[in-house]
Amino acid sequence: xxxxxxxxxxxxxxxxxxxxxxxxxxxxxxxxxxxxxxxxxxxxxxxxxxxxxxxxxxxxxxxxxxxxxxxxxxxxxxxxxxxxxxxxxxxxxxxxxxxxxxxxxxxxxxxxxxxxxxxxxxxxxxxxxxxxxxxxxxxxxxxxxxxxxxxxxxxxxxxxxxxxxxxxxxxxxxxxxxxxxxxxxxx
Numbered sequence: 001x002x003x004x005x006x007x008x009x010x011x012x013x014x015x016x017x018x019x020x021x022x023x024x025x026x027x028x029x030x031x032x033x034x035x036x037x038x039x040x041x042x043x044x045x046x047x048x049x050x051x052x053x054x055x056x057x058x059x060x061x062x063x064x065x066x067x068x069x070x071x072x073x074x075x076x077x078x079x080x081x082x083x084x085x086x087x088x089x090x091x092x093x094x095x096x097x098x099x100x101x102x103x104x105x106x107x108x109x110x111x112x113x114x115x116x117x118x119x120x121x122x123x124x125x126x127x128x129x130x131x132x133x134x135x136x137x138x139x140x141x142x143x144x145x146x147x148x149x150x151x152x153x154x155x156x157x158x159x160x161x162x163x164x165x166x167x168x169x170x171x172x173x174x175x176x177x178x179x180x181x182x183x184x185x186x187x
Contacts, residue, residue: 001139002161003041007113011038012105013074014097014119015051017142017150018165021120024146025166027173031065034172035073038116045112048075048104052095055080077104102127109134116141117159122152129158139163 003009022029038044049069054060070076081095098121105115109131117124120142128138140159142151145166156162165172 001041001163003114005042007042008045008111009038009042009114009116010045010105010108010112011047011116012101012118013047013049014101014117014121015049017119017121021143021146021150021165022172024150025143025169027169029172030174031069031074032072037171042114046075046108047073048077048101050077050097050101052081052097053078054093077101098123105131109136112136114139116163118142120149120151120155122155125152125154125158128155132158132160137161141165141168 018029035044035047038047049066051062051066053062053066066076066078077097077100079095079097079100081093083091083093086092101119102124105117105127109115113135114137115131116139117128118141120140128140131138137160138158139161140151140155141163142156143149143165144151144156145164150165151162
């Protein structure tokens, strides 16, 4: 990783994409450690996290994470998922955050020297190119070690730096919780 201590940086996290990559590599992200790691690399101005949420569900497994991130230094960008019925009559959900991430990154490019994008989505290749034309370096964090690779080849080639998520496992993996057992009750 090439970082300079005085450069201003911003993180852009495609939540579902990062979750999928980490899960494929067999670990969960410790978001506190991730924020500390990149804050130590330069002057971290913002850490954006993008995800769509099920609004009408009584409980969403994402809600505790979203709330924790919101209170612990991340700028949360969310929107409700859209439900629709496909041509075969099946209920589907859609929650793409690519446009929100792209607009925020283009706006932030005027205030930073380095952007770290946590996504392997090839749709972001043109966005990375546009930000680079403004003089901003872009590092992309994803994985080529998953099967299939989580990063699109065109995005990896466009980035100034590619950071393999698997190489960061020791630093970013959430510690395993100890399993507690209770003794069997005697009848």
